[in-house]
C-alpha cells in the first residue's frame with residue numbers, strides 16, 4: 188500500500204492555525220475593514236473614493252487578517268465599498284505614492300521575499316478550514332481580479348467588469364491569479380485575456396466559469412447572505428475535508444485521488460461514529 192493511502196488526514200474540524208492578534212491601525216492603513224459575526228467574517232475593501240485601489244499596506248493587511256481569523260470562522264466574504272470591488276493597484280504608487288518603492292529587481296532574493304510577503308495576502312484564502320466568497324461588483328481590475336480569483340466562489344453583480352490589466356502596465360499578474368485563471372479558462376483563453384487586457388463583463392465571466400453566480404446589481408448583499416447560509420448548513424467537518432479533497436484533485440492522478448477520497452472518508456466515518464457514540 189502506498190504511503191499516501193496510509194496517511195491520516197488532519198482532523199476535519201473548522202479550526203485553522205492559531206489566531207494572531209490584529210492591529211487595527213494596520214487594517215486602516217490598508218483601507219480594510221474586518222467584521223466577524225460568529226462563523227462568518229466579512230473583509231471589506233474600504234477606500235471607495237479611490238475605487239478600493241490597493242497598496243502594499245492592503246496586501247499586508249489582508250495577510251494579517253488571514254493570520255488573525257478566529258477558529259470558529261467558516262465562511263469569509265470579501266467585498267468592496269462604493270461603486271467598485273477594486274480598481275487594482277493604486278496607480279499613485281508608480282510615482283512614489285504610499286512612501287515605499289517597488290523592489291528594483293536587482294537583488295533577486297530581496298525582491299522575491301518582498302513579493303512573497305504580499306502574496307500571503309491572497310494565499311490564506313485557499314485554506315481548507317474556510318470557504319471564501321468574493322462578492323464582486325462594478326470593477327475587478329488587476330490585483331482586484333486576482334483577489335476574486337483567490338476565493339473559492341465568486342458571486343458577481345451583473346454590472347461587474349473584470350480586467351487583467353497588469354501586462355498593459357508592463358507587469359505580470361503576480362498575486363496568485365495566474366494559476367486559478369488557467370485552471371478555470373485554460374492557457375489559451377488566459378493568454379487572450381491577459382495579453383489584450385480586455386474587459387470581461389459578468390455574462391461572459393459566467394460563460395467562461397470565472398464566476399459561479401451572477402445576480403442583479405441591487406441584490407448582491409442578499410444573494411451573498413443566502414449563499415453564506417447554504418454554506419453554513421453543511422456539516423463543518425465534511426466541508427473542510429471536501430475542500431481539501433477538491434483542492435488536491437487537479438494535481439493528483441486518478442489513483443492518488445481515489446486514495447485521498449478513501450483517506451478523507453475514513454476520517455469522516457471515524458468522526459461520525461465517535462459523535463454517534465456520544
Ligand code: ACO
Nearest residue numbers: 236237238240274275276277278279326328329330352353
Ligand atoms: N489607483 C489610484 N486611484 C484610482 C484608481 C487606481 N487604480 N482607480 C481609480 N482611482 C481614483 C481616480 O483617480 C479618481 O480619483 P479623483 O476622484 O481624485 O479623480 C477616483 O478613484 C474615481 O475614479 P474614476 O475613474 O473617476 O471612477 P470611475 O468609476 O469612472 O472608473 C475605474 C472606475 C474603471 C476603476 C477607473 O478608475 C480606472 O480605470 N482605474 C484604473 C484601473 C487600473 O488601471 N488599475 C491597475 C490595475 S493593474 C494591477 O492591479 C497590478
